[in-house]
Amino acid sequence: MDINRVLDKKNYQKYVKKNMPKSKFLKECAMAFLVGGLICTLGEALDDFAEYTLFLDEAGIGTFRSAVLIFLGAFFTGIGIYDVLGRYAGAGSIVPITGFANSIVSPALEYKWEGYILGVGAKLFTIAGPVLVYGISASVIAGIVYYIIGVL
Amino acid sequence: MNYINAFLVGGAICLVGQILLSKTRMTPARILVLFVTAGVVLTAIGLYEPLVEFGGAGAEVPLTGFGYSLAKGAFKGVDESGILGALSGGVMGTAGGIAAAVIFGYLVALIFSPKTKK
């Protein structure tokens, strides 16, 4: 028996796409909105704390908020809770900066048995690397464009 | 009121991410890269600043906010030291966050081990 005689590739792919179990889109969106929103609200509270209790300036507030959220993201990844949250929250826990911390810690943790240089040290940047490459490159290009417009 | 705005804006940005995740099956790495780049671009064309003014942390905590800080830093660098500021400004504006990510990431990886979940 030759499967290719009874099954057409294109039709099969179409059939699979149409009939595969789908995720609950609206529920996923609601969870992402809720969790993402809550993490940002926590960020806002940190801003207030930095401004009114620590009396930091604008740059200080930003750094304080980022550092605390990154710490929380890293810590909850370490104790094995962040991935459980991500299972339900989807982008709600990927997109905030806590998710960035999770993407740094999780490969580093995973590869600690491969040593501290090529394991932890190198894998720390598995996902953070591309983020920095594209983010920094884009900012340099934006800066150059801004400079040129300023000169003109 | 600030909290509600932060919740709404942050939630909405994450919602965009979720739509991409569900509909295009993009991996988290791609979503993070896309969001940081989008943050830079939106800031450069002046669309992100109003969002930050309205949403506060709601616009700054998502990775688009990281892009916003990078772009804002680059512009500040250019204002202060010309073309070379375009190179140094972005990282300077976000240095605290990047260093925090590296050191906390490293420390947590030293202390904990990965676990399988039930």
Added chain:
Amino acid sequence: MGTRVGQKTVRFDKMPIILSTAAVAGNAEKTGPYGSTFDIVFDDDLWGEKTYELAERKMLIKAIETAMAKAGLKPDDISYLLGGDLLNQIISAGFAARQLGIPFFGLYGACSTMAESLMLGAMIVDGGFAKYAACATSSHFATAERQFRNPLELGTPKTPTSQNTVTASGAAILSSTGDSTYPAVTYATTGRVIDMGINDVNNMGAAMAPAAAETIISHLEETGRKAGFYDHIVTGDLGTFGSELMLRIASDAGYDMTANHLDCGVLIYQGNELMHCGGSGCGCSASMLCGHFINSMNQGTIKRILFVATGVLHSPTSALQGESIPAIAHAVSLEMGCGS
């Protein structure tokens, strides 16, 4: 000596028997509906070892040792060990063979390895080259996850078609002599690599279903048997959606297997919604065969099964380079009352 009966199928005339089997499984499998059928279970996925890779190797060694002990054999009695796993350079099997000291054939058939090893082992034994051969394979959730997917702690949702790599190992000892009270390997149908252009790495069932259908139908055509001849046609790890697809392809081709088809991937975690489409991995079909199915045959509750382990032959590199997912399925027919 064996006889070729078709393009893909051989018949074993001496009918090597399965002298003993053993299955080792982790916690998620232990708490599943077949938890009591495994010989050894453990709770912590590290199983007292330093790394998950070492834990997987330990599972494989324990499975082989337990199967040998049940048959009253020592490593020196076994002429060949045939085995493989999912890790790069099949390190679980290679390192297990290092410890056991049995002459070793390393196999990579991904999740089809159990059927592949049984088939080749039966050929060796039937051909008169060995009195005893051991066939074994393993998979571990944590080691497979890091190799094929994401770090364990990365917070990313699973898609509804995803399957969970089973933490388990299975081993079977084949023997050239034994009476009809043991299950015998009677036929083997070797699958071709089939690729229908599916490229979603979270939808392995869809990639494997056509391969499974082709191998099963080829087996039935070439042996002249009907699907109903077998108590069960047992596929490896198609999962719920993959099983649906396979049954549909078969029914379109004129074969109805809905009555007796079972899938190890569906069975092993039945009732656990977190596992989405079910289990996968070499250890999935291996532990279900070497535990539940062979036990049931030995107890006489089932007499004949067609064991069809299914596997995908892609790698993370091929997936990143945009290649689709090739799949394979191998079938071995196991029957009671045939041994010589």
